[in-house]
Amino acid sequence: MSASGTLTGIGVGPGDPELLTLKACRAIREADVVAYPANAAGESLARDIAAAEILHAALELPVLVPMCTDRAPAQTAYDDAAGTIARHLSQGRSVAFLCEGDPFFYGSFMYLFARLGETYETRIVPGVTSLTACAAALGRPLAARNELLKVLPAPLPEETLKAELRGADCIAIIKVGRHFEKVRRVLRDAGLNGAAAIIESATRDNQRITALDDIPDGEQPYFSTILAYRGDEGW
Amino acid sequence: MSASGTLTGIGVGPGDPELLTLKACRAIREADVVAYPANAAGESLARDIAAAEILHAALELPVLVPMCTDRAPAQTAYDDAAGTIARHLSQGRSVAFLCEGDPFFYGSFMYLFARLGETYETRIVPGVTSLTACAAALGRPLAARNELLKVLPAPLPEETLKAELRGADCIAIIKVGRHFEKVRRVLRDAGLNGAAAIIESATRDNQRITALDDIPDGEQPYFSTILAYRGDEGW
Known part of the structure; x- marks a missing residue:
């Protein structure tokens, strides 16, 4: 059985794709699974920013997070996403999670980090806020x-x-x-x-x-x- | 006579050269003059971070800033540097000024920006802080x-x-x-x-x-x- 994969929280910067770092580009290209927050219409700013770096071979995993003031549905969505990501990691796949700005600056990545960071090897690629x-x-x-x-x-x-x-x-x-x-x-x-x-x-x-x-x-x-x-x- | 060149304050990030943005890399490669803060020994962290992107053809301009609690010598150094940079810009050369982190986040670039920003076209490339x-x-x-x-x-x-x-x-x-x-x-x-x-x-x-x-x-x-x-x- 293979070792677990690494989870990488990647800051893709504020919006201009040129504000991706070299490290973010490499981490996205090297990932087996590329995950990102998306809305119900399937739109994802984080994915848009990084689109040029996502290889066709990578499995994509949109994480649909309900946008509402009630916190419960969003937390359920993160539970589900964490479960899916955990299965990929357990099967030895590396997972990149794309974050607008920086993963550790008011981002939604911390909800996944809180659920997965203690069990799986996790890296952070900081980004332009x-x-x-x-x-x-x-x-x-x-x-x-x-x-x-x-x-x-x-x-x-x-x-x-x-x-x-x-x-x-x-x-x-x-x-x-x-x-x-x-x-x-x-x-x-x-x-x-x-x-x-x-x-x-x-x-x-x-x-x-x-x-x-x-x-x-x-x-x-x-x-x-x-x-x-x-x-x-x-x- | 040619038009004035553009001054670009470039954030090169916190230290890891891979944390340069694609935009920073391009701006450095395109610059006629690459300026950066340096100490009396000629050492420059900002230059070290960006070294791989500085072309041999570019003119390099270390800006020696005295490190002391008295502000006067540093301000004189910025006056001198602004004068030199202004001459390059007036002669139509583009000047990139390399900044650790982000140019507009507690950086020394603002001392040059304060002296040159109103006279010359100035752009900022934000960086990872x-x-x-x-x-x-x-x-x-x-x-x-x-x-x-x-x-x-x-x-x-x-x-x-x-x-x-x-x-x-x-x-x-x-x-x-x-x-x-x-x-x-x-x-x-x-x-x-x-x-x-x-x-x-x-x-x-x-x-x-x-x-x-x-x-x-x-x-x-x-x-x-x-x-x-x-x-x-x-x-």
Whole structure:
């Protein structure tokens, strides 16, 4: 019986296929099974980014994760996916799991890592995160010198966001989506809206950069990150 | 007379040459002039990482930056380097400036960007930062779900570090060097030392990972980042 295969969590970067690392390209080409998150329509941004590196010989394994605020269906989906991946690994096949950005930076890979990381040999190939991609797109540093940077997930309570804006020199707000109006309100209350920009789909063909105050009321920017800076009149 | 050349700030990643992106490789190969920070002995980590991509035909431009706590000599060095780079750009040559990690994440590139970015066309190629490389090396996520991540430069005052540890789920402390004992004291006072690790030279041959409490008194780990986590018994 053959030894178990290795599970590799691979960061494929923020969207531009050229932002794949050489290591990610090699790891994808060498994998027996290439897995990736996908939606119910079979679409997968992670697969799109890495498409050129996926060999025809590799077995592909889309992991369908329900997108809803209730956590239970997603956890069941990860249980199922972990089971399938475990069977491949046990049979000696190497499995690459493609992750937008970096596998260990707010990615869904940790749900698989939590289920498989202690049983199977697991490697991580770090990738370019959306944060520095957004800063590059915006044309201004994410953080410099001894500035204090905070990464705030938008679903956090309004009071937490408000409290944490104090003391931050540079602010990245992720997972904005339906929390946009709350986030904008908090940034306005803190006087940081003038120096804030929202970056959608960084490095992709449909990349869009908008000053925070220019987003119409009622709009909910998707695939977006807000960067804001203290002590700054504008960007 | 030819048009001015483009300045490209290129993130070459944390150390492993395989963590260069395809875009970085192409930008380096296409550049007329390849510039990089170097020390007085002529050593350059950024150049070492990208060595395989630098063509013999390219003109190389080491930028010697004095390493001292006094800022004036370094600023003079950047003035001189910006002048030299400006001459190349004005003569129509493209200039690639190699940056460890990402050009817009606590890098020295911003000193050149501040001097040249408004006059010359400037592009940024984002790179893998040391933060996610450290998390990959450590084998645990940098941040997940709705965790609040703070990046704290170690030179910040002890009271600031102490105050900012509150409210953080995940903590990355950068630029540790001679501030190590202060940082360890602050983490111990906050009860976060048990779940903290120091990662030196992440992804390089001399990578070393040590539990914070295992570093002998008096030692000052170089090229290091500390990752710490709240609500965790150990890593």
